[in-house]
Amino acid sequence: MFRTPSFSCLALLLLIPSVPLATLRAADEAAKPAAPAPAAIPETAKVAFSAEQIEFFETEVRPLLAESCLDCHTGTAAKVGLELNHREGWLSGSDYRKVVDLEKPGESVLIKAVLHSGEKDIPSMPEKGEKLSADAVAKLTTWIGMGLPWPAYDEAEKGNDPSQHWSFQPVEPGTLPADAGHPIDYFVSKSRTKAGVIPADRADRYTLYRRAHFALLGLPPQYEGAKGFIEDPKKHAEAWPALVDQLLASPAYGERWARLWMDVARYADTKGYEGAGTERRFIYSYTYRDWLIRSMNEDLPYDQFLLYQLAAEQIVDPASPDKKHLAALGFLSLSKNGSQDEILDDRVDTTFRGTMALTVSCAKCHDHKFDPISTKEYYSLYGIFLNSLTQDTPVIGEPRLGPEYDKYLAELAVVQKEVDDFLKPVLEKLAKEHPDLAAQPDKLKAKIDREDRRKLSNLEGKVQKFIADAGMEADKAIILRDRDMPINQHVFIRGNPGRRGVLAPRQFLAIASEGGTSKEFTKGSGRLEMAKEIVRPGNPLTARNIVNRVWMWHFGEGIVRTVDDFGLQGEHPDHPELLDWLAHWFIENDWSLKKLHHLILTSETWQQQSTNAKETENMLVDSENRLLWKFNKKRLELEQMRDGMLDVAGNLDREMFGRPVNILEPPYANRRSVYAFIDRQNLNPTFRNFDFSNPQETTGKRPSTTIPMQALFTLNNPFVQDQGEVLAQKTTAAEDRIAALHRAVFAKAPSESDRQLAESFVTAFESETSRMGKRQTNTEWSYGWGNVDEATGKVTFQPFEHWVKETWQVGKERPLKNNPLSYLYVDANGAGHPGYTEKESLIYEWRAPADLRVAVTGILHRSNVGKGNGVRVKVATSSGGIVFDKVLDPAKDKLEVTIPELNVTSHEAVYFIVDPHEKNSSFDSIRWNPELSDLDNKWPKWELAESYSGPATPASAWGAYAQALLNTNRFLFVD
């Protein structure tokens, strides 16, 4: 709805705030080259309409439009871009031309269209529905002749001048009174006092110590350190800032804060969807991530941090050690794949949403509906990226030399040779067909037919895969480079690359430029010039954007809660003065993120408890805690949780940098989560179950959800269980185990009640497991073979020892000739086979978890009807002997095994026995899925197939205890 105003118009706008938008719009029409000579609209547009004219519109025209035009010509979805639901739309016409002539209304294209004039290129309208009556056309013509009277109240609904929106105004440095104290507290308490909410007390030293560790390092604190800090005799005002500095100096800081920025950079190690045969991995994506970690740790000033990410190749001498900064371009180059148009869209969006919290992409198909960003401006930015190509991957690391590398090169040469061997005859053949191109291999390559191209691309994919798998190449940067000869970009009408509009010279957004006007860029793609505009201290958005994001990463919510939308649809800042003061201060303080962290963490606002004595009263005034009257308790993010679990178990591998590793699929690496391999297309669902950012697009704020899948992971995933076991194994019975585990997990000694809970848990767990004895599986079921003594009813049961391809069996292989035992097995469906004689009967054992009254049901199936001699089916219990004994007639395919009532005591076994019957086991493949139901309805049904599982790795009591600690809110939340 808003075009780049010329300077004079802008001045006019500032002087006369009430000037109708239409004026600007109309004035700008002159700049539209595709349109015929404009009529003298500007003057008439300013005319105030008389009440009669407005009434004419309301009674005669508005109903007509609603009836015949607006179905197709409304808003941004309007056909051919012709919006007839507001006056500006009438004036600006369609994507192609003007539709009204105010001087000669009868000559208007629109009038000819509704008259069905049949003139060339003028369609008959309305397309659907009845032709307008002569009377209606006459009224429309009259109305156009009046200058399109339209009531002001329609215009008023559109709101005020968008360029006056808060975020486009210069940052106000603000002033602090001499006795302001900490500036953050000064601004926040001002708002709090006004609203009458009471801040919380400062949290205790333990809480602050732990909070600061997760905030700055993403890792839990250690007991000794916490103790030292708590007992530090120095005053808080001294001890605390010193601790913050100490943490900021840790290399772990960079790992945490790089990962946060990676959300903004939609970081991934793969490009996205590719057909079969094409390598999806970037291979060198990690050099960008490593650059981020180093830059954070070195506290690279944020303006430079952005400059490198947007245009490093233009400011770095590739021959100097500075070439390491080339990796920064991963911010742009690691975009998801797709058509050129999609890639460029993504780069524009990531850049502007990421660094300026502007949703410029909304202006791709039409002028931004809310913000002062025109489609032309969008394509001005798009053109910058159009002229920035990703072709190069210069080496930035040390070459890896030595015999291993030589071996790699030799192997690579073999894979590469396949490509060359394939390509050679293809090119030779083409050279004969196109002798004129023989000397130009690139042009020749373009002639390769579809089938050969597919083969070639598969072979090339193999080379890429080999390089990626080997991981032997020196570190490289995936960079952008300007085109030698820049191409001019036109507006794509409605975002359609097939429909060219006006030229969109490469230049910056007017709204964020000095004086509200932007100049055409002159150097190459203009990318460096763009980057400089972004970090220009006068840019109203850049500094506000980053201080706001940092604030969100510390408090859970930004000062502006819509962290990636500072436009008119976004929220207003909760503390506008503070936001501006911080933005200004940040620039004054060398754009230093570490200084900003220090400032935030030393405020009393950040140091508050997460509970407030006046909780109820405050909630009535400010239930969302916008006034920051307490610290927001936060659940650990996926990375903090996983790294924290590894760390407290002493398992965290602190190696820094390098190629990505799998963290969720076994064998999982014990590296920090920032090094996780991020598969853009098929991200393991666990990532997003824990609210991890979507690596397809830049992320503002991660969602914060609580769903059972998270708990399933922390309770059942072997990774978490392993950390518990390892942690437990590090303690010994000789020491105070409870204390040792609490110190490790919480950096705190256990309370008396913690000890009681621990002791009773461990005792009960141990007695339960010892009563169960050594178990084959972790369920009530065991699978094996043996015999039941017919006289005594005593069962000898031997559990199977081998688990092969989800089948329990006696040996590693089966069946083996002349080995009666090798025929024995059972699988997930309860299908199995007995051995040769009753001594090798197939037996399923079930142990009662409590004293129970159960019913047994289930059908035994034998498919080889008419063959062999059937099977003998028995059920026995360890105390009561045989309780069921029947032979399945070989002529029948099934036998119902039902016992209406059976009393069992806790841990008593019930055996389900398949005897091959009279020592003839031929054709005795059976399927039996016995079920036991609790007749008192306290327990769910037990059923072999449902519970079927492999070998048990039983949890130890202390391991289970340690894992429980990792599952407590005490561990999983930051207070």
Place this chain on the structure above:
Amino acid sequence: MNGYTSRRQFLQRAGMGMGAIGLSPLLSALQAGDRSLNPLAPGKTHFAPRAKRVIHIFANGGPSQVDSFDYKPSLAKYDGKEMPGDGLKTERKTGALMKSPFNFSQHGQCGLWASDLFPKVSAMADDLCVINSMYANVPNHEPSLMLMNTGAERVNLVRPSVGSWITYGLGTENENLPGFVSLCPGGVPIVETQNWRSAFLPGAYQGAHIDTKNTLISKLIPDIRNPRMPRELQRRQLDLIQEMNRQDAGDGTIDPAAEARMHSLELAYKMQIEATDAFNVEREPAHVRELYGDTLHGRQMLIARRLVERGVRFVQVWHGAGQPWDSHSEIAKGHGKLGAEADQPIAALLFDLKQRGLLEDTLVIWGGEFGRTPTVELPTPGANDANTKMGRDHNHHGFTMWMAGGGTKGGLQYGKTDEFGFKAVENPMHVHDLHATILHLLGFDHEKLTYRYAGRDFRLTDVHGHVFHDLIA
């Protein structure tokens, strides 16, 4: 269903056993649907819904309409002749018209013409709402799958899937199961997990992919079973965790997020039993299992019914990994085999839902990402196999889908393609229109079910889509 009820009672008892957690007002609020804490709490519809849940049977690859539910006698008449008029563009070169190798006859009181590719489904003709005039935008799998599943055909546009939108709108009726489940045997379809991704919607709305080829129930859902502790011991561990949580919370106000987590621990515990129960088709009586058939497709269709019956909102059932229905060559053989696999299970599902009274508010949708050409695909070097014969190419100009139940009109045959079944000509219905209509049946105005992201309100149908009221009973 006895086991089901008693299981519930069991769980309630267990949860209240040791260290019972008092239900605070907050927890009740959580259960009552505070979506900021619980993204899967039941949502509010815009108006009274006709359907409460959806089963989408995805015949991925593109089933042929002229060999199934769009009878064109002219094809037999002009078999081997060029199609008159300008040919429509499809992915590959096609030649003359090719008659269907399948035989058509009329079914049901409505007299639906359908082929013997789906004899048992056709027998349910009076429950089917057949749309013969579907169309999409391009004749390629990837964009068409994306269009059907996300409403945005560009593979690289990041949009939430239909199931994610619906789960976002409706929440779930059963927190012990995922709200959106995608059953696909043997792997993933092309474009992979993007077919059920939540994109910019929270991860809670992503589809849970389940490979129904697995028979081990514990392998169906990640982490659904504790590999190291039997249930009794796990309960002890959980009780310890909850007791510590409760003591830490003290008597003061408990943090909503911390409390939500305590609640979710209990849900997870229950999910271990309920989810395995839902996937355990052995629990079905023999006659029901026989109805569906003891095959992979029978089993997964039965799982689909068990899931919706337990409150899962959106179940997508794929025919298989890749694009099985893509019969470029020898359609009689290819489609014949696929039809034989799918027919009985689908018919059984419809019949079973109906006899249980579930069809009334369960919307069943069948179809592919597009249909196939009435003309024969020609062998073209570089495009297909030199032995390509008697098959059909992709066709987005006109294809057939059907819906059943959930407020749709049974026994209706809607829209028409041209004389040969190539292009939708009467009442053409775009995929966006289908989405708008599905949302309408679920009680949502498709223009109002929106999510604010990156500065704008997104919706499934973008700026498109019309509700086709003619299809609604």
